[in-house]
Amino acid sequence: MIALIIMLWITNHATTTETAGKILVLVDGLHVRETHSAYFEQLKNLGFEVTFRMADDPSLVLSKYGELLYHHIAIFAPSTIEFGGAVNVPEIVDFVDHGGNVLVAGDSRIGHAIGSLAAECGFEFGENSTAMIDHFNNDEALDNGQHTTFFVNSENVADADIIVEKKNLAPVVYRGTGLIRRENNPLTLAIMHAPRTAYARSLEGEAGMVNRKSHWRLIGNNAVLVGAVQAKNNARIVFTGSLDMFSDEFINSNYVQEGKKIVQTGNRDFVKAITEWVFKRKGVLRVKSIRHHRSGELVPPPDYTIMDAVEYEIEVEELKNGVWVPYTVNDMQMEFVRIDPFIRMTMKSKAGKYKANFKVPDVYGVYKFLVDYSRIGWTHLRNVTQVSVRPFKHHQFERFVPSAYPYYISAFTMMLSVCERAEEEQLEDERVGLNEKRWMDALKNIMNDSSTDWEKKEAAALMQAYLYECCVCYSDVVCSLHCCGSGTTGVDEDDEDELALPIVDVTLGSHVASTSYAFVEGAFHLGDGEHEQLVPAETVLASADVAVAGDAENHLVFHHQPDRRLESHLPVQAVPLAQTAYIVDSLLPVGRVVADAQ
Numbered sequence: 001m002i003a004l005i006i007m008l009w010i011t012n013h014a015t016t017t018e019t020a021g022k023i024l025v026l027v028d029g030l031h032v033r034e035t036h037s038a039y040f041e042q043l044k045n046l047g048f049e050v051t052f053r054m055a056d057d058p059s060l061v062l063s064k065y066g067e068l069l070y071h072h073i074a075i076f077a078p079s080t081i082e083f084g085g086a087v088n089v090p091e092i093v094d095f096v097d098h099g100g101n102v103l104v105a106g107d108s109r110i111g112h113a114i115g116s117l118a119a120e121c122g123f124e125f126g127e128n129s130t131a132m133i134d135h136f137n138n139d140e141a142l143d144n145g146q147h148t149t150f151f152v153n154s155e156n157v158a159d160a161d162i163i164v165e166k167k168n169l170a171p172v173v174y175r176g177t178g179l180i181r182r183e184n185n186p187l188t189l190a191i192m193h194a195p196r197t198a199y200a201r202s203l204e205g206e207a208g209m210v211n212r213k214s215h216w217r218l219i220g221n222n223a224v225l226v227g228a229v230q231a232k233n234n235a236r237i238v239f240t241g242s243l244d245m246f247s248d249e250f251i252n253s254n255y256v257q258e259g260k261k262i263v264q265t266g267n268r269d270f271v272k273a274i275t276e277w278v279f280k281r282k283g284v285l286r287v288k289s290i291r292h293h294r295s296g297e298l299v300p301p302p303d304y305t306i307m308d309a310v311e312y313e314i315e316v317e318e319l320k321n322g323v324w325v326p327y328t329v330n331d332m333q334m335e336f337v338r339i340d341p342f343i344r345m346t347m348k349s350k351a352g353k354y355k356a357n358f359k360v361p362d363v364y365g366v367y368k369f370l371v372d373y374s375r376i377g378w379t380h381l382r383n384v385t386q387v388s389v390r391p392f393k394h395h396q397f398e399r400f401v402p403s404a405y406p407y408y409i410s411a412f413t414m415m416l417s418v419c420e421r422a423e424e425e426q427l428e429d430e431r432v433g434l435n436e437k438r439w440m441d442a443l444k445n446i447m448n449d450s451s452t453d454w455e456k457k458e459a460a461a462l463m464q465a466y467l468y469e470c471c472v473c474y475s476d477v478v479c480s481l482h483c484c485g486s487g488t489t490g491v492d493e494d495d496e497d498e499l500a501l502p503i504v505d506v507t508l509g510s511h512v513a514s515t516s517y518a519f520v521e522g523a524f525h526l527g528d529g530e531h532e533q534l535v536p537a538e539t540v541l542a543s544a545d546v547a548v549a550g551d552a553e554n555h556l557v558f559h560h561q562p563d564r565r566l567e568s569h570l571p572v573q574a575v576p577l578a579q580t581a582y583i584v585d586s587l588l589p590v591g592r593v594v595a596d597a598q
Contacts, residue, residue, distance in 0.1 A: 020322070022070045024051050024070040026053055028055050042272055060087040061087070062091055072102070075114065079111045092117060093117075096231060099235050102278075103274075104117065104239045122187065122188040122229055123181055130201065132150075136195075137198075141253065148203075150175075151174070153195070154171075157169065160377040163377045165273065169270065170255065170263075172265060173265045178198075180218065187229050198220065198223060226239070245270075280319070285379050287314060304387055304390070305393075310358055317352060326353075332346070334354070338367050366387075369386075
């Protein structure tokens with residue numbers, strides 16, 4: 001039981017802590033182990049496994065069978081001209097490309113190996129035998145009289161607390177050369193720069209004055225004392241121009257200025273901070289988990305649809321004291337990218353979990369959930385999740401688009417008007433059909449020999465009433481008889497030979513007159529109140545619109561032309577002339593009638 005508990009504790013401890021790794025320390029003399037013992041003791045306390053080797057050892061190897069033998073390298077050999085064994089500048093650069101970290105400590109005398117490595121990483125050491133000098137901030141206890149040992153206040157440290165917390169940092173004692181930072185390299189960072197009263201000078205006297213133009217940049221704040229590079233793969237390299245800064249003498253010394261004694265220098269805290277940072281014991285981020293799905297669901301779909309509501313969540317952790325803990329900030333952003341970002345938004349954080357809710361753009365394609373978080377001192381966090389966004393399926397489109405409502409209204413209005421018109425025409429057809437039946441019944445009564453004169457006159461009056469209604473309803477029909485005028489419609493019971501008809505327009509050749517007319521003894525009796533004219537039945541009474549004529553057998557023949565727009569179609573009728581007076585005014589206004597004289 002106890003063994004099981006111990007095993008579980010070891011398993012849990014392994015999953016929540018991060019091993020420090022192995023460090024290869026390259027020195028140019030074994031005495032460094034004694035002069036810098038306090039610093040190396042710090043490394044062991046941080047959990048590193050330290051291995052010391054001479055920088056020019058011919059058996060030096062950094063990797064074997066494609067695997068790195070060490071996680072980190074500390075080069076405390078500033079005067080080394082060439083590295084030994086398989087180690088050289090390209091090999092160290094390759095070590096960095098594979099994720100290894102390097103700490104390089106220089107001095108006033110710089111060998112070719114260290115200078116070449118710095119040049120590869122965007123820095124340049126001062127000339128050989130050159131030291132930084134400050135006459136205003138020199139350390140009286142440790143200085144040799146040349147003012148090459150001076151202190152650097154926390155105001156000269158970069159504003160990146162994840163690297164060095166400068167708030168309570170005591171002055172750091174420095175002795176060595178400076179570095180020039182190449183401004184065109186965005187991966188470089190000045191962790192600590194020289195005071196504005198410091199400058200670079202050769203230790204060989206006036207004859208050895210620094211005379212290169214580029215080295216005049218080693219003046220004041222332009223001179224970098226501690227510089228860093230974080231590669232694109234998050235590997236880190238730190239350069240400093242002072243090996244003594246790590247020594248026991250500087251770490252354990254008290255700061256003295258103008259006869260005043262201050263408790264202790266800030267070297268111990270400063271070198272510990274930059275060591276933890278360069279060897280990735282802090283300032284390291286990782287993505288623990290990622291989740292994305294539609295709102296209201298829990299499982300990520302195979303693809304998204306345009307305009308979907310999406311929830312995205314990413315959990316980020318940082319390495320602190322060897323343990324992964326939630327990383328909480330309020331400025332982490334998420335982008336939804338298809339070539340260019342369509343959506344960029346700041347996520348809401350809660351205990352290291354960052355969430356974003358958004359709607360997928362109305363553009364289909366291949367998208368990426370992109371979290372690209374880069375802050376000074378932290379590892380570059382970049383996470384990409386690719387998803388597909390498809391268009392709507394045919395049943396997912398909107399049935400009615402709000403912007404098209406006016407067109408919908410106009411279409412429905414037109415359909416309603418067409419339906420109403422069709423209904424009106426149907427009713428008119430029914431009415432015309434009924435009147436036509438009444439017409440034919442009246443015509444039969446007139447032509448029936450058994451009908452009395454009174455019945456024939458009554459039928460003629462009925463047909464005359466229908467004629468007046470027909471002309472009103474079909475006023476758009478071209479007709480030579482416009483029976484919508486005023487007149488009389490009736491039957492005189494005492495007059496058996498003459499029938500009074502309404503006033504109409506009768507076309508007689510080129511002459512048109514408003515008149516009343518009657519059919520008396522085989523002839524039309526026309527008159528306008530002052531003049532009267534008898535026209536035989538054989539005479540054509542109308543122009544091309546209406547014609548009436550008699551035939552040889554004393555009959556009037558009416559022929560209907562089907563090319564006119566008529567609702568009532570009358571067949572060819574042969575009516576005795578004596579009976580024509582009762583039907584002539586009923587037949588003419590119906591449409592285009594042509595007399596067919598035989």
